[in-house]
Amino acid sequence: xxxxxxxxxxxxxxxxxxxxxxxxxxxxxxxxxxxxxxxxxxxxxxxxxxxxxxxxxxxxxxxxxxxxxxxxxxxxxxxxxxxxxxxxxxxxxxxxxxxxxxxxxxxxxxxxxxxxxxxxxxxxxxxxxxxxxxxxxxxxxxxxxxxxxxxxxxxxxxxxxxxxxxxxxxxxxxxxxxxxxxxxxxxxxxxxxxxxxxxxxxxxxxxxxxxxxxxxxxxxxxxxxxxxxxxxxxxxxxxxxxxxxxxxxxxxxxxxxxxxxxxxxxxxxxxxxxxxxxxxxxxxxxxxxxxxxxxxxxx
Amino acid sequence: xxxxxxxxxxxxxxxxxxxxxxxxxxxxxxxxxxxxxxxxxxxxxxxxxxxxxxxxxxxxxxxxxxxxxxxxxxxxxxxxxxxxxxxxxxxxxxxxxxxxxxxxxxxxxxxxxxxxxxxxxxxxxxxxxxxxxxxxxxxxxxxxxxxxxxxxxxxxxxxxxxxxxxxxxxxxxxxxxxxxxxxxxxxxxxxxxxxxxxxxxxxxxxxxxxxxxxxxxxxxxxxxxxxxxxxxxxxxxxxxxxxxxxxxxxxxxxxxxxxxxxxxxxxxxxxxxxxxxxxxxxxxxxxxxxxxxxxxxxx
Numbered sequence: 001x002x003x004x005x006x007x008x009x010x011x012x013x014x015x016x017x018x019x020x021x022x023x024x025x026x027x028x029x030x031x032x033x034x035x036x037x038x039x040x041x042x043x044x045x046x047x048x049x050x051x052x053x054x055x056x057x058x059x060x061x062x063x064x065x066x067x068x069x070x071x072x073x074x075x076x077x078x079x080x081x082x083x084x085x086x087x088x089x090x091x092x093x094x095x096x097x098x099x100x101x102x103x104x105x106x107x108x109x110x111x112x113x114x115x116x117x118x119x120x121x122x123x124x125x126x127x128x129x130x131x132x133x134x135x136x137x138x139x140x141x142x143x144x145x146x147x148x149x150x151x152x153x154x155x156x157x158x159x160x161x162x163x164x165x166x167x168x169x170x171x172x173x174x175x176x177x178x179x180x181x182x183x184x185x186x187x188x189x190x191x192x193x194x195x196x197x198x199x200x201x202x203x204x205x206x207x208x209x210x211x212x213x214x215x216x217x218x219x220x221x222x223x224x225x226x227x228x229x230x231x232x233x234x235x236x237x238x239x240x241x242x243x244x245x246x247x248x249x250x251x252x253x254x255x256x257x258x259x260x261x262x263x264x265x266x267x268x269x270x271x272x273x274x275x276x277x278x279x280x281x282x283x284x285x286x287x288x289x290x291x292x293x294x295x296x297x298x299x
Numbered sequence: 300x301x302x303x304x305x306x307x308x309x310x311x312x313x314x315x316x317x318x319x320x321x322x323x324x325x326x327x328x329x330x331x332x333x334x335x336x337x338x339x340x341x342x343x344x345x346x347x348x349x350x351x352x353x354x355x356x357x358x359x360x361x362x363x364x365x366x367x368x369x370x371x372x373x374x375x376x377x378x379x380x381x382x383x384x385x386x387x388x389x390x391x392x393x394x395x396x397x398x399x400x401x402x403x404x405x406x407x408x409x410x411x412x413x414x415x416x417x418x419x420x421x422x423x424x425x426x427x428x429x430x431x432x433x434x435x436x437x438x439x440x441x442x443x444x445x446x447x448x449x450x451x452x453x454x455x456x457x458x459x460x461x462x463x464x465x466x467x468x469x470x471x472x473x474x475x476x477x478x479x480x481x482x483x484x485x486x487x488x489x490x491x492x493x494x495x496x497x498x499x500x501x502x503x504x505x506x507x508x509x510x511x512x513x514x515x516x517x518x519x520x521x522x523x524x525x526x527x528x529x530x531x532x533x534x535x536x537x538x539x540x541x542x543x544x545x546x547x548x549x550x551x552x553x554x555x556x557x558x559x560x561x562x563x564x565x566x567x568x569x570x571x572x573x574x575x576x577x578x579x580x581x582x583x584x585x586x587x588x589x590x591x592x593x594x595x596x597x598x
Contacts, residue, residue: 067562082562130452147446153429153529154563161526161560163519165462165481179560182464220462227460228527230452261460261478263366263381264453 005297006048006060006103007289009110010093012085015040016286017047019057023121023280023287037091045100052101059104061292063113063285064093070108070152078107084178106296110285111135111143111157112150114278117288118235119145122279128232132225133284134159135238136218140185144229159228160185164220171196171213188217190240201240215246219253222275226254226262237278251275304596305347305359305402306588308409309392311384314339315585316346318356322420322579322586336390344399351400358403360591362412362584363392369407369451377406405595409584410434410442410456411449413577416587417534418444421578427531431524432583433458434537435517439484443528458527459484463519470495470512487516489539500539514545518552521574525553525561536577550574 004027009016014033020026030047034040051057067083069076078094098105108116115133119125130146140160144151151157161177162184173196175182176189186192193201197210204210218241222234236247251271258267266274278284303326308315313332319325329346333339350356366382368375377393397404407415414432418424429445439459443450450456460476461483472495474481475488485491492500496509503509517540521533535546550570557566565573577583 130450146450147448149446151429151445151528154525154531154565155529155561157529158526158561162523163464163556165464179558180556224461224523225527226453227457228524229450230454230456232453257462257479259478262454262457266453 002055002058004051004056004058005290005293006051006057006101007286007293008044008060008062008097009113009286009289010034010044010062010064011110011285012065012083012088015044016283017044018286018290019048019051020287020290022290023283029286034085037088037093037096041091041093041096041100045097048097048101052103057101057103059106059293059296060097060101061113061289061296062093062097062105062107063110063289063292064107066109067155068093068107068109070156078105104296106292108150108152108288108292109141109143109156111141112145112152113143113286113288113292114237114284115143115145115235115288116150116291117280117284117286118278120291121287125233125235125279130229130231132229132231132234133278134221134225134234134236136188136190136221136236136240137238138190140189140221140238142225144231146229159221159225160189162221162224164217164224184217184221188214188221193240201243206244211243211246211249214240214243215249215253218246218250219257222250222254223257226258226267230262232266233273234275235278235284236275237284242277247275247277301354301357303350303355303357304589304592305350305356305400306585306592307343307359307361307396308412308585308588309333309343309361309363310409310584311364311382311387314343315582316343317585317589318347318350319586319589321589322582328585333384336387336392336395340390340392340395340399344396347396347400351402356400356402358405358592358595359396359400360412360588360595361392361396361404361406362409362588362591363406365408366454367392367406367408369455377404403595405591407449407451407587407591408440408442408455410440411444411451412442412585412587412591413536413583414442414444414534414587415449415590416579416583416585417577419590420586424532424534424578429528429530431528431530431533432577433520433524433533433535435487435489435520435535435539436537437489439488439520439537441524443530445528458520458524459488461520461523463516463523483516483520487513487520492539500542505543510542510545510548513539513542514548514552517545517549518556521549521553522556525557525566529561531565533574534577534583535574536583541576546574546576 175186177186474485476485
């Protein structure tokens with residue numbers, strides 16, 4: 001009976017709920033806007049309740065916006081902690097779902113889940129390690145698998161806030177990060193683009209100088225991720241990165257920045273297969289949550 | 300009989316060879332300058348030969364300068380590949396030792412080995428994951444354990460070459476890295492210090508402005524490592540970092556740079572226990588090589 005898995009992508013603007021056994025066997029999927037914690041968690045639980053009642057669900061995974069407490073030994077494991085969305089501060093997301101549905105629930109960051117989803121469900125990624133997922137959208141987030149598992153640590157990876165070079169003559173914009181000003185996210189996120197140019201990224205034409213600058217910041221992000229992890233593949237996702245032709249420019253700038261220092265055929269010759277868009281489109285996170293639920297049952 | 304392990308720290312300027320079962324049971328240790336590959340490998344093998352002949356050695360570990368080929372499936376596994384020390388290009392270090400001594404030999408980077416040594420032999424480090432070792436000396440190198448094991452990937456970690464902010468008004472030095480100019484190593488290594496100030500780091504007094512600048516670059520390195528890995532501890536070693544008081548200044552600058560973004564008591568209150576000098580002094584690498592040999596026999 002218990003052959004299905006639940007996946008939740010808990011985002012700051014929308015929630016995605018899914019019942020599935022994998023990308024090719026999605027039983028039901030629902031998207032709704034993120035409201036108050038009580039309302040949103042209740043809506044989530046209502047979606048899964050019929051499946052839980054019928055004993056069809058083995059476990060659930062949550063791919064959550066953050067920061068979240070990922071330490072299983074902590075009394076606030078599975079809580080969203082100190083997010084700028086202040087009504088979600090100190091919300092027990094994992095417990096709110098697991099208690100209502102009486103099911104085992106595992107939680108990770110949205111980006112770690114997306115990394116896992118792309119790794120788990122894509123045959124050509126499955127053996128690649130370390131494996132990096134970076135999303136460039138409103139913010140910049142990074143998830144990483146190393147030695148077979150998502151990387152957790154003191155808190156979680158925050159590579160969106162890398163300190164990177166900022167040429168103020170070329171780009172006088174001071175940066176949009178409330179903590180660091182001109183960190184990577186402060187210079188290269190969708191928020192930074194909107195503040196710098198007064199328009200959303202989608203409204204900027206291909207010929208706009210924004211894209212040259214944006215591709216430089218994304219390339220710096222990838223270069224630092226390559227130095228940090230020596231990943232075997234990088235999935236570059238998120239709304240901003242989907243701009244036509246951006247991947248191609250980023251790849252060239254990564255090669256220029258590395259300047260031949262890392263002697264790997266993947267970087268020198270096959271970079272088109274090395275820096276790739278998500279195979280699962282906008283479902284990497286929720287399908288990663290499904291994979292987390294499967295792994296939880298296995299372990 | 301086979302109760303001893305061999306450790307080799309293969310450095311660009313010196314080799315350290317050790318027979319031991321751990322830091323408190325070192326049977327013999329020898330240091331000699333690095334010469335030609337043939338001569339140096341022969342000297343290494345001569346050191347271990349009596350132990351091997353008596354059947355006392357179970358395995359050897361090598362902590363090597365690089366770049367090295369760490370891919371066990373590669374025909375050049377265990378080779379030093381394209382080092383600036385050109386006579387060591389394409390040298391089969393692992394094979395040169397294992398064939399002569401007829402023993403199993405495992406090889407990793409000097410910095411991964413140092414990370415392992417500090418992790419394996421230091422009780423308070425042993426459960427911390429991810430675990431980062433950074434050395435700031437002539438060059439800058441980083442080794443990382445994540446999910447219990449050293450991180451290997453496309454090649455190996457090269458976080459010494461992070462792209463970091465460079466304020467050319469404050470520091471007009473263009474950087475010393477032959478590949479990237481003002482990357483982290485180009486700005487913060489012992490080589491950069493020598494070129495910028497015309498003196499070796501050891502010759503610069505505490506009051507010299509070099510130290511303020513150096514602590515900023517090291518802090519930027521640690522900040523990016525914290526964002527990349529969320530490590531549970533960072534060991535900061537290497538000759539330059541041993542300058543009196545430097546660790547303390549670096550810790551403060553790391554806190555300033557993070558600016559409260561990462562809400563962890565380790566960073567906010569206990570940073571003195573978070574960024575620490577090596578427990579094993581200058582033996583982290585060779586004792587890490589001993590730990591690698593022990594792990595090889597176990598596996």
